[in-house]
Amino acid sequence: VMYGLGAWPFRVVWATLPLTAGPLFAAALDSTRTGFRTAVSLGLWGCWAALLIIAFVPRSLSLTALRIGAVASAPAGIWAALDPGDAGNLARIGGLVACLLASFAVLAPDLGDQFADGSSYGDERRFLLRPAAALLLGPILTAWMAVVVGATAGPLWLADQHWIIGALATIVGWPLAGFAARALHTLSRRWLVFVPAGVVLHDGLALREPVLFARNEVQHLQPAPADSTAFDLTLGAYGLALELRLRTPREIGKARDPEGGVVAVEALLTTPSLPGRVTNHALDRLT
Template identity: 30%
Template sequence: MAAWIARGAWVLVAIVGGAAIDGALADRSDAVRWVAGVGCWMLWGIVMAALALPAVRSLTIARVGAPLSLVVAVVAAVAGAPALDLALLAVPAVVACAAIFTADFGRVFVQASSYGDEERLPLRFPVAAGSAAVVMWVIWAPALLLGPILIAAKNPIGGGILTLLAAAGIVLLVPKWHRLSRRWLVLVPAGLVVHDPVVLADTLMVRTNQLAGMRLAPADTEAADLTGPASGFAIEVQASETVTTVFAFTPQEPNGRAIHMTGFLISPSRPGEALRTAAARGIPVS
């Protein structure tokens, strides 16, 4: 449902939201209007293609690209677009973004890239990594939108600097943001997999005969925390024997840090669904 809400709202962004952009650019030069118009249509088309073709990469594109419409609305407001036109742009843009960042939307797009008999369940963002991603996006997004417009407005120095910063962000930041889309709990016939390139150096596999059970983690659990940490409810996976994993490489620990454990915590975006799916696959759930 969230995916269809996002698609419908994003269509409305183009149908009824364009007037705000036209109003904001009415007194600008032909070059500025042309660059802004082409840029906005490119943004709309790229996100629309991502929404139409569910996949993990599409999830990243949608979550990085769709909120740019909110920046466009802010710029249009500063440039003097009429209030009604701004509302017609901002309201569907907010609805689309809200739907795109739901757990339901993430589940559909992650599962669309699955292989064979597996269930991919997205994990919630670690607080630190998610916060850093938001801060860097807030810095990057205005540079991406304003750089070309400043160049078209005959401000090549300011526009060139912002455009270079935006290009550097695409090269350096987008792969990091994509890693946040590639964090899953995967239930397969052979057992359970934690695929988390943000927290772990390598995929963690727990075979069916090693799984003692899963449950909502109690407050006093002593299981190893593999959530990031993330906020909200965590699931505790209990193993019948010791399993080993390695935390992701950091400047302080360039070789990672191996831990041996008989229980660990993960943070599916929908803990209840994760437990129900595990139970349906024969994993003991308490």
């Protein structure tokens, strides 16, 4: 399976982060208490090492962990760059740019594609779906902040010897972080899956359960025309939608529909992260 550059841009940027951003964080932490500085330094090293290892284990769970952890390097880099420490201009700019690059690289569709397909079984090919536009406007960011702040605020207060508030923040924050992480993980488990029997739409946000469309049922899978009347399962996601048109109507169950949500469709719309790669694969698997 070809993925283009896949995760390699992120792996390179992340592997070199101690060299490019290490001096920036060292200067920012230099004036803090010894216990706090030691705890944060160990935390940064541990997070860096863990994510570097995870970056070489392409799985959907790894994708969630990478995107939660690596995106946090951007606000951390901004905090360190704004701190009035002893870091020179070159260290500030270089470290901040490296942190921002890591945050953007981990969100690349090509990386997501490789990690989503890494969870495939046998002769499968999984393609990640784009998140709903409405989720991008707040819920995803809110959930990410809940994970990062919930997981780190308590230990940081404890490291700074604020025992009571640190303990309370840990007791409240860790369960909150776990709940939010599980919610974010649903985004890494939304796939269009090609299997020997046909194609499966696996989307817990749009469908009650995964639906298999057999090869002999599928008329075409191609970019949707502007006037398409297909049933919309994109959830308003940005990007090119693909139209999966069937030879005969099929019943599908909509997720979270209080009225039962079973509808008969002759065609449906979905929005993979890499639509061109999906259509090319469909030509091989569905014809």
